[in-house]
Amino acid sequence: MVMNVVEVESLRVMCDGGSSTLGHPRVFLTIKQEIREVVCPYCSLRYVLQGFEKPSTRQN
Numbered sequence: 001m002v003m004n005v006v007e008v009e010s011l012r013v014m015c016d017g018g019s020s021t022l023g024h025p026r027v028f029l030t031i032k033q034e035i036r037e038v039v040c041p042y043c044s045l046r047y048v049l050q051g052f053e054k055p056s057t058r059q060n
């Protein structure tokens with residue numbers, strides 16, 4: 001299973017399957033501020049809010 005993650009700067013995102021092979025009708029998703037991410041129910045694409053501190057450590 002491929003985990004696709006898209007970093008966004010807005011709480012509202014639009015998803016239509018993007019560049020994946022799993023295209024679907026356009027839907028609007030709202031990122032939950034508590035977890036700072038939302039998963040598209042159609043294509044399982046994961047939208048992560050950036051511009052805020054992230055719980056994960058930064059790799060360099």
Ligand SMILES: [Zn+2]
Binds near residue numbers: 015018024042
């Ligand atoms: Zn989607």
